[in-house]
Amino acid sequence: MTSSFHPPRRTLMGPGPSDVNPRILEAMSRPTIGHLDPLFVGMMDEMKGLLQYAFQTKNELTIPVSAPGSAGMETCFVNLVEPGDTVIICQNGVFGGRMKENVERIGATAVMVQDAWGTAVDANKLEEALKANPQAKVVAFVHAETSTGASSDVKTLVDLAHQHDCLAIVDAVTSLAGTELRVDDWAIDAIYSGTQKCLSCTPGLSPVSFSERAIAAIKGRKSSVQSWFLDLNLVMGYWGAGSKRAYHHTAPINALYALHESLVILKQEGLENAWARHRLHHNALKAGLEALGLPFVVPQADRLPQLNAVTIPEGVDDAAVRGALLDDYNLEIGAGLGPMAGKVWRIGLMGYAANKSNVLLCLGALDDVLGRMQAPVQHGVAIAAAHAVYDRT
Amino acid sequence: MTSSFHPPRRTLMGPGPSDVNPRILEAMSRPTIGHLDPLFVGMMDEMKGLLQYAFQTKNELTIPVSAPGSAGMETCFVNLVEPGDTVIICQNGVFGGRMKENVERIGATAVMVQDAWGTAVDANKLEEALKANPQAKVVAFVHAETSTGASSDVKTLVDLAHQHDCLAIVDAVTSLAGTELRVDDWAIDAIYSGTQKCLSCTPGLSPVSFSERAIAAIKGRKSSVQSWFLDLNLVMGYWGAGSKRAYHHTAPINALYALHESLVILKQEGLENAWARHRLHHNALKAGLEALGLPFVVPQADRLPQLNAVTIPEGVDDAAVRGALLDDYNLEIGAGLGPMAGKVWRIGLMGYAANKSNVLLCLGALDDVLGRMQAPVQHGVAIAAAHAVYDRT
Numbered sequence: 001m002t003s004s005f006h007p008p009r010r011t012l013m014g015p016g017p018s019d020v021n022p023r024i025l026e027a028m029s030r031p032t033i034g035h036l037d038p039l040f041v042g043m044m045d046e047m048k049g050l051l052q053y054a055f056q057t058k059n060e061l062t063i064p065v066s067a068p069g070s071a072g073m074e075t076c077f078v079n080l081v082e083p084g085d086t087v088i089i090c091q092n093g094v095f096g097g098r099m100k101e102n103v104e105r106i107g108a109t110a111v112m113v114q115d116a117w118g119t120a121v122d123a124n125k126l127e128e129a130l131k132a133n134p135q136a137k138v139v140a141f142v143h144a145e146t147s148t149g150a151s152s153d154v155k156t157l158v159d160l161a162h163q164h165d166c167l168a169i170v171d172a173v174t175s176l177a178g179t180e181l182r183v184d185d186w187a188i189d190a191i192y193s194g195t196q197k198c199l200s201c202t203p204g205l206s207p208v209s210f211s212e213r214a215i216a217a218i219k220g221r222k223s224s225v226q227s228w229f230l231d232l233n234l235v236m237g238y239w240g241a242g243s244k245r246a247y248h249h250t251a252p253i254n255a256l257y258a259l260h261e262s263l264v265i266l267k268q269e270g271l272e273n274a275w276a277r278h279r280l281h282h283n284a285l286k287a288g289l290e291a292l293g294l295p296f297v298v299p300q301a302d303r304l305p306q307l308n309a310v311t312i313p314e315g316v317d318d319a320a321v322r323g324a325l326l327d328d329y330n331l332e333i334g335a336g337l338g339p340m341a342g343k344v345w346r347i348g349l350m351g352y353a354a355n356k357s358n359v360l361l362c363l364g365a366l367d368d369v370l371g372r373m374q375a376p377v378q379h380g381v382a383i384a385a386a387h388a389v390y391d392r393t
Numbered sequence: 394m395t396s397s398f399h400p401p402r403r404t405l406m407g408p409g410p411s412d413v414n415p416r417i418l419e420a421m422s423r424p425t426i427g428h429l430d431p432l433f434v435g436m437m438d439e440m441k442g443l444l445q446y447a448f449q450t451k452n453e454l455t456i457p458v459s460a461p462g463s464a465g466m467e468t469c470f471v472n473l474v475e476p477g478d479t480v481i482i483c484q485n486g487v488f489g490g491r492m493k494e495n496v497e498r499i500g501a502t503a504v505m506v507q508d509a510w511g512t513a514v515d516a517n518k519l520e521e522a523l524k525a526n527p528q529a530k531v532v533a534f535v536h537a538e539t540s541t542g543a544s545s546d547v548k549t550l551v552d553l554a555h556q557h558d559c560l561a562i563v564d565a566v567t568s569l570a571g572t573e574l575r576v577d578d579w580a581i582d583a584i585y586s587g588t589q590k591c592l593s594c595t596p597g598l599s600p601v602s603f604s605e606r607a608i609a610a611i612k613g614r615k616s617s618v619q620s621w622f623l624d625l626n627l628v629m630g631y632w633g634a635g636s637k638r639a640y641h642h643t644a645p646i647n648a649l650y651a652l653h654e655s656l657v658i659l660k661q662e663g664l665e666n667a668w669a670r671h672r673l674h675h676n677a678l679k680a681g682l683e684a685l686g687l688p689f690v691v692p693q694a695d696r697l698p699q700l701n702a703v704t705i706p707e708g709v710d711d712a713a714v715r716g717a718l719l720d721d722y723n724l725e726i727g728a729g730l731g732p733m734a735g736k737v738w739r740i741g742l743m744g745y746a747a748n749k750s751n752v753l754l755c756l757g758a759l760d761d762v763l764g765r766m767q768a769p770v771q772h773g774v775a776i777a778a779a780h781a782v783y784d785r786t
Contacts, residue, residue, distance in 0.1 A: 002443060002660060004416075005436045005653050007426045017646060020425045023397075028647060029422035032413045032595055033400045034725045043398045050395060066597065067460035070642040071622045101621050196643055202425055204459065204597065204645025226619050228494050229464045247730070249463040250589055252597025253410060254421060255648060260398050267395060332427045337640070 010326070011353070013362055014334030015146050015307060016174070017196035017203045018350035024201055027261035028254050035251040043260060044239065044251075050263035054176060054199070054271065055191065055209045057183035061232070062209040063239045064195070064259055066252050069173045072192030072206025074102055075230045076169045079210075079218050080138055080190055083107035087138040088129050088166070090121040090157070093145035094337045095171055103140075106226065111136065117145075117340065118309070120302040121152040123160060130164040139166045144175035146197075147337040149309040149346065150298045151179065155186040162187065167214055173197060176207065177266055178278045178306035178350055189214040195255075198278070198306055200351025201262035204255050262351075274351075278305040281354045284389040285347065288363035288382035292370060297344055306354065308347040309340070316373050318342045324372070329365040359386055403719070404746070406755055407727030408539050408700060409567070410589035410596045411743035413651075417594055420654035421647050428644040436653060437632065437644075443656035447569060447592070447664065448584065448602045450576035454625070455602040456632045457588070457652055459645050462566045465585030465599025467495055468623045469562045472603075472611050473531055473583055476500035480531040481522050481559070483514040483550070486538035487730045488564055496533075499619065504529065510538075510733065511702070513695040514545040516553060523557040532559045537568035539590075540730040542702040542739065543691045544572065548579040555580065560607055566590060569600065570659055571671045571699035571743055582607040588648075591671065591699055593744025594655035597648050655744075667744075671698040674747045677782040678740065681756035681775035685763060690737055699747065701740040702733070709766050711735050717765070722758040752779055 012019045033040050051062045065072045077099070081087055085108040089099045092115040103110040113129045115122050121141050130136060139161035143154050154170055161168040167189040175181050178198030183191055189211045196203035210218070210232070218225075218232055225231040229249065237246035266274060282305030286296070294310035296303060312318055318335065322345070325331040334346035347362060363382040371377045405412045426433050444455045458465045470492070474480055478501040482492045485508040496503040506522045508515050514534050523529060532554035536547050547563055554561040560582040568574050571591030576584055582604045589596035603611070603625070611618075611625055618624040622642065630639035659667060675698030679689070687703040689696060705711050711728065715738070718724040727739035740755060756775040764770045 002439050002657055004420060004657055005423075005439070005650060007423050007432060007436075007650070009424045010426045010430070012425065012427060014427055016643060017425050017427060020647075025422040025424070025647070027397060029418040030398075030400050031402045031418070032405065032410050032589075033403045034405060034407055034410060035596070036728075037403065037719070037725065039400060043400075046395050046398070067464060067622065068642045068645060071460060071464075074620065074622045098621065105617055105619050105621055194643065202645065202647040203428065203643040204648050224498055226498050227467065228491065228498055229460065229467045249461045250409060250587065250596045252461060252595065252648065254413075254418070254595040254651075255597050255645065257398060257400070258647075264395055264397055326430070332430065335429075 008330055010330045010332050011358055011361060012332050013348050013353055013358060014332045015346045015348050016194065016350060018200050018348055019353035020202055021200050021262065021265060021352040023265060024258045024261045028202060028258040030257055032253050035253055040253065041245060047256065047260050047263065050260065050267060051207050053267055054263060055183040056181065056185065057209050059183065059209045059211055061215055061236060064256065065206040065208055066249060067206060068204055069192060069194030069206045071230065072208050073098065073171065074227065075208055075232065076190040076192050077102040078106060078225050078227050078230055079232045080167055080169065080214060081106050081108045082221060082223050085138065086111060086133055086136045087140060088113060088126065088133060088136050090115065090126055090141035092119060092121050092150055093117050093142065094147035095142045095145060099140050118148045118150055118297040119299065120150050121157060123153065123156045126157055126160050130160060136164065136166050138169060140169040142171040143181065144172065144179060144304050144307065146174045146307060147340065148297055149304045149307040150302050151304045154188065158187050167217060174304065174307055177271065177274055179304060180275055183209055195259055195262065198351045199262045199266065200353065201258050202255065204252065205259055278349060278354045280393060281349050281356065281359050282308065284386040285349060285359045285362065287385035287389045291381040291385040292366055292377060306348060306350045308349065309344045310347065311344055316370065321369050321373060324369045325365050329361065331361060331365050356390065401723055403723045403725050404751055404754060405725050406741050406746055406751060407725045408739045408741050409587065409743060411593050411741055412746035413595055414593050414655065414658060414745040416658060417651045417654045421595060421651040423650055425646050428646055433646065440649065440653050440656065443653065443660060444600050446660055447656060448576040449574065449578065450602050452576065452602045452604055454608055454629060457649065458599040458601055459642060460599060461597055462585065462587030462599045464623065465601050466491065466564065467620065468601055468625065469583040469585050470495040471499060471618050471620050471623055472625045473560055473562065473607060474499050474501045475614060475616050478531065479504060479526055479529045480533060481506060481519065481526060481529050483508065483519055483534035485512060485514050485543055486510050486535065487540035488535045488538060492533050511541045511543055511690040513543050514550060516546065516549045519550055519553055523553060529557065529559050531562060533562040535564040536574065537565065537572060537697050537700065539567045539700060540733065541690055542697045542700040543695050544697045547581065551580050560610060567697065567700055570664065570667055572697060573668055576602055588652055588655065591744045592655045592659065593746065595648065595651050597645065598652055671742060671747045673786060674742050674749065674752050675701065677779040678742060678752045678755065680778035680782045684774040684778040685759055685770060699741060699743045701742065702737045703740065704737055709763065714762050714766060717762045718758050722754065724754060724758050749783065
């Protein structure tokens with residue numbers, strides 16, 4: 001008969017899920033209470049404040065969608081886009097393509113602005129597209145492309161969108177809590193993220209935030225939102241002020257305990273300290289990876305600290321290396337996605353996983369496994385390079 | 394500064410979430426591993442088999458949707474219904490109304506067949522509607538109405554749908570694992586449930602199952618599914634055979650650990666034993682509630698064992714009683730929904746919560762609290778009535 005599932009203890013340094021802080025796992029296992037229990041409602045109110053801190057926003061509509069990041073993306077699109085609308089999507093990796101799918105399933109038109117994978121979104125190309133498409137209503141792009149590790153300049157892109165009377169939807173799945181992100185200062189209209197990246201929480205929820213301008217657009221829609229589950233007019237009632245709360249769906253209680261705990265941990269550390277920590281360990285990891293002869297995919301200026309995509313050396317078997325890391329070291333790193341499959345590894349340093357032990361484990365394990373695969377590795381240089389970075393700071 | 398959230402230990406006897414088995418909470422807190430980890434993929438394959446057992450089906454497409462029951466409902470409708478289609482919905486409570494919302498947001502037409510709240514769906518009315526609407530493509534109804542506690546005759550209703558060349562969508566949110574349900578024997582085409590009812594798992598996932606006929610309809614669609622997140626053509630690739638698994642979204646890993654454990658527990662008990670247990674404790678609770686002068690909303694023949702809706706006595710303050718149960722006994726029972734708000738209580742006996750201790754706690758606490766509210770209660774009669782039932786068995 002099928003028995004209980006007992007997972008091993010892995011070190012998660014892929015593109016997410018990232019290592020979950022044990023405090024979060026413990027919080028998740030606390031007793032389930034009712035989703036309309038006054039104590040749970042109080043926790044939801046606290047959660048809003050904590051998410052506002054993480055997003056650096058005063059937006060009233062700042063909540064976790066009760067489903068993974070993909071559903072957060074869909075929440076933004078189905079609420080802000082109506083059939084017949086034009087949306088300009090800047091694509092520089094896998095997730096811009098998913099945005100296009102979302103827009104087209106609404107019966108709207110997606111105007112694609114393509115940039116090379118591994119580079120940042122080019123603001124000049126967006127500006128040209130905005131001029132060529134004065135009917136556009138929304139601009140959408142990814143802040144931190146999880147498929148390549150490229151970071152784009154959110155403020156500049158949002159400013160351009162606003163100059164052309166467009167709302168800006170930003171994918172912050174991999175950026176939230178890992179790298180600078182300021183929803184209000186950058187005037188982002190709609191943003192979605194995931195819990196399983198730099199928040200180091202379990203996967204399954206999608207924090208979102210909407211500006212007053214976005215809410216006005218939602219309230220002024222001509223058509224109803226095509227998804228009942230993701231309709232913010234209904235979700236707003238559910239996450240509204242305590243006593244007026246309207247039943248919408250049953251919240252994923254224990255997953256919300258976990259997210260609450262992860263946000264408490266973030267607040268205790270301080271957002272800017274968390275950003276700096278990601279940067280520090282990225283610098284050490286980068287020094288080691290380069291010493292191992294693994295070049296970065298993304299130019300230095302646009303590189304995300306939390307998602308390190310490196311090119312697999314000629315003649316090295318992608319799956320064999322990842323398999324050996326998993327089997328011999330319980331260490332997960334990520335494969336390439338889409339056209340980058342087999343060509344790159346994606347090494348995450350997200351949230352709780354961004355620490356010195358993980359950096360040294362990853363470099364030490366790669367040093368061993370690559371050596372076994374006849375890659376020209378001089379044992380120890382990677383670790384030495386990482387220590388040199390730590391010693392400087 | 395905001396601190397960790399420590400919920401109290403409640404006894405959950407509302408309409409869900411139900412009491413979660415501590416084994417499930419423990420499973421949920423096991424270390425997170427990657428969603429593409431071979432060990433996780435193996436667990437997903439096991440999960441399919443366990444869900445097939447719970448649903449009593451051989452349907453290949455039997456999976457948990459990565460979001461709550463409402464999203465499971467939406468998955469069924471957006472995949473099986475296209476713009477312009479006609480769907481006959483039998484409504485006998487709140488959730489039939491939600492089905493209507495789903496259908497209309499697809500741009501399809503909902504033909505509503507209304508039955509009184511608290512009664513089962515009337516097969517004769519469905520037959521009339523099928524004759525009057527030969528263009529209908531889908532019939533949808535709720536097996537176990539969570540808002541009233543009424544059970545409907547699934548087999549008869551599905552047979553009628555099939556006689557008129559319609560697919561049948563069944564809401565089994567509250568029935569799965571609590572009361573007889575046989576997906577294959579009853580020839581159900583699409584079914585959705587929730588984890589937080591008689592599976593006694595944490596809320597947040599929606600088990601679904603689709604027949605070959607339903608899959609053929611999905612594959613033969615003229616239009617694309619309007620939701621990217623819920624598109625079964627994509628989800629099927631994700632839950633497909635191990636090696637061919639295509640990345641769709643990041644699975645809610647720890648929530649799936651919990652569901653896996655709850656299904657293992659169900660299999661260990663045996664499905665028919667679980668149904669019988671719900672029936673036993675319902676009989677004891679019923680005897681006690683009637684001794685307290687709380688009449689049932691639903692006629693005996695259509696009554697669900699796991700959701701006991703009783704009428705609040707004249708002059709008794711709904712919120713005051715529920716508040717006292719929560720404050721003095723850490724006991725949650727449910728309020729009425731929609732037009733039944735303030736008029737009924739919904740007392741759940743779902744999954745792990747369906748046990749003798751809970752029945753006695755609930756009756757003993759109501760005995761006290763109703764007595765304090767000047768309801769004409771003779772202390773002890775409820776407990777005696779329950780014991781009489783237990784002694785007979």
